[in-house]
Amino acid sequence: MATAAARWREALAEWAIPKEVLEQAPESPWHFPVALFASRADEAARAEPTRSNRRALEALPEGGTALDVGCGGGAASLPLARRASRLIGVDSSAEMLEAFLERAGAAGLDAEAIEGAWPDVAGQTPVADVVVCHHVLYNAPDLTRFARRMTDHARSRVVVEMTLEHPQSNLNRLWLRFHGIVRPTRPTADDAMDVLREAGLQPRREDWNAPRPGGFDTKAEAVAMVRRLLCLPADRDPEVAEALGEQWEVSRGRWGFPDRAVATIWWDGVG
Numbered sequence: 576m577a578t579a580a581a582r583w584r585e586a587l588a589e590w591a592i593p594k595e596v597l598e599q600a601p602e603s604p605w606h607f608p609v610a611l612f613a614s615r616a617d618e619a620a621r622a623e624p625t626r627s628n629r630r631a632l633e634a635l636p637e638g639g640t641a642l643d644v645g646c647g648g649g650a651a652s653l654p655l656a657r658r659a660s661r662l663i664g665v666d667s668s669a670e671m672l673e674a675f676l677e678r679a680g681a682a683g684l685d686a687e688a689i690e691g692a693w694p695d696v697a698g699q700t701p702v703a704d705v706v707v708c709h710h711v712l713y714n715a716p717d718l719t720r721f722a723r724r725m726t727d728h729a730r731s732r733v734v735v736e737m738t739l740e741h742p743q744s745n746l747n748r749l750w751l752r753f754h755g756i757v758r759p760t761r762p763t764a765d766d767a768m769d770v771l772r773e774a775g776l777q778p779r780r781e782d783w784n785a786p787r788p789g790g791f792d793t794k795a796e797a798v799a800m801v802r803r804l805l806c807l808p809a810d811r812d813p814e815v816a817e818a819l820g821e822q823w824e825v826s827r828g829r830w831g832f833p834d835r836a837v838a839t840i841w842w843d844g845v846g
């Protein structure tokens with residue numbers, strides 16, 4: 576029988592966009608919009624600590640360090656500024672790291688950015704008290720190695736946050752409508768738990784409904800992002816807006832998807 580790690584990898588591979596659709600996409604669907612993740616970080620830094628933040632804070636010593644894997648604008652680590660003295664951000668995008676450094680500096684923290692894909696850059700990344708990693712696991716085909724390298728970089732604890740289902744599964748209805756393609760429903764947070772246990776870790780988990788911080792200033796920007804994700808040209812925006820219908824809403828003054836179910840998953844570090 577296939578291992579949980581192999582099932583995870585295979586299920587993620589199913590999310591590949593069919594070649595014929597990708598070839599006619601006018602813009603890459605894979606680009607993470609920096610403005611969106613910067614706004615997520617700004618709102619997260621202002622908000623009360625979430626359940627994931629509290630799990631990290633309770634393991635973080637006063638003046639400690641936090642490593643944020645796939646940091647984006649820093650939404651997972653900036654809420655730790657009240658106790659941390661130093662943040663280390665790892666991201667494969669230089670633009671995201673720029674947004675992260677700007678925000679960490681403004682919060683009065685010492686910060687370091689490491690550009691590259693985790694776990695490839697683990698060897699050049701310092702060990703921290705706490706490792707946080709929010710909304711990145713669905714980008715990690717080799718989840719065992721990804722998780723083990725976070726474990727050996729945490730003196731105290733690793734805290735992961737992920738949606739219960741793949742973050743793009745709320746577009747499955749639109750893929751069917753615009754391309755006649757049935758998109759996958761796996762892997763899920765349950766599958767990630769299986770991989771973590773199989774890797775010899777002892778993850779604990781709490782599910783909750785996360786207020787989705789961040790979003791776009793205008794509906795047009797939000798629609799454009801979905802249109803890019805669907806590999807469609809800009810002249811299809813009106814149809815995409817119509818198809819999204821009630822699925823999008825204004826929350827805290829910004830356009831985005833509604834709140835969604837997430838899992839906070841944490842385990843002990845060995846760093």
Ligand SMILES: C[S@@+](CC[C@H](N)C(=O)[O-])C[C@H]1O[C@@H](n2cnc3c(N)ncnc32)[C@H](O)[C@@H]1O
Pocket residue numbers: 607612615616644645646647648649650651665666667668671691692693694708709710711714715
């Ligand atoms: C969905 S965003 C989440 C950003 C941030 N953690 C948050 O919660 O707002 C995913 C981020 O992870 C980065 N990323 C994806 N795979 C990565 C990898 N293997 N190593 C490092 N960064 C990665 C992307 O560039 C992007 O900034």
